[in-house]
Amino acid sequence: xxxxxxxxxxxxxxxxxxxxxxxxxxxxxxxxxxxxxxxxxxxxxxxxxxxxxxxxxxxxxxxxxxxxxxxxxxxxxxxxxxxxxxxxxxxxxxxxxxxxxxxxxxxxxxxxxxxxxxxxxxxxxxxxxxxxxxxxxxxxxxx
Numbered sequence: 722x723x724x725x726x727x728x729x730x731x732x733x734x735x736x737x738x739x740x741x742x743x744x745x746x747x748x749x750x751x752x753x754x755x756x757x758x759x760x761x762x763x764x765x766x767x768x769x770x771x772x773x774x775x776x777x778x779x780x781x782x783x784x785x786x787x788x789x790x791x792x793x794x795x796x797x798x799x800x801x802x803x804x805x806x807x808x809x810x811x812x813x814x815x816x817x818x819x820x821x822x823x824x825x826x827x828x829x830x831x832x833x834x835x836x837x838x839x840x841x842x843x844x845x846x847x848x849x850x851x852x853x854x855x856x857x858x859x860x861x862x863x864x
Contacts, residue, residue: 770795772804772811776860779816783823785863791815791837792857793844800851807847814843824863833858 837856
């Protein structure tokens with residue numbers, strides 16, 4: 722009878738220690754994970770839903786020419802698939818937008834950012850599924 726009580730107490734202690742160990746491992750793993758804000762996507766997520774344009778060379782309204790390419794980040798796989806199907810329309814839209822700009826309008830950071838915002842708005846009008854999150858300029862030469 723006394724042996725049963727001791728055996729029961731030993732079993733309870735072993736189970737309690739195991740439970741404490743498991744909880745400790747879970748807590749340590751939670752604190753060791755990198756802190757990523759839920760609003761910020763990882764680079765892998767961004768790349769997986771992004772479309773890269775070919776390099777585009779065209780004349781500007783000011784008779785200068787521009788060589789440019791863009792990386793277009795979308796909000797979902799479905800919107801990426803649609804954009805890939807509409808790539809000719811996106812290229813057309815980019816060419817028309819650039820043909821209306823002068824070199825002075827595109828000068829500096831402000832000019833580049835303004836073009837990116839304008840392209841984002843216009844490409845969003847093309848899409849029936851999802852939307853463009855951001856347009857990144859990946860190459861840029863004006864002559």
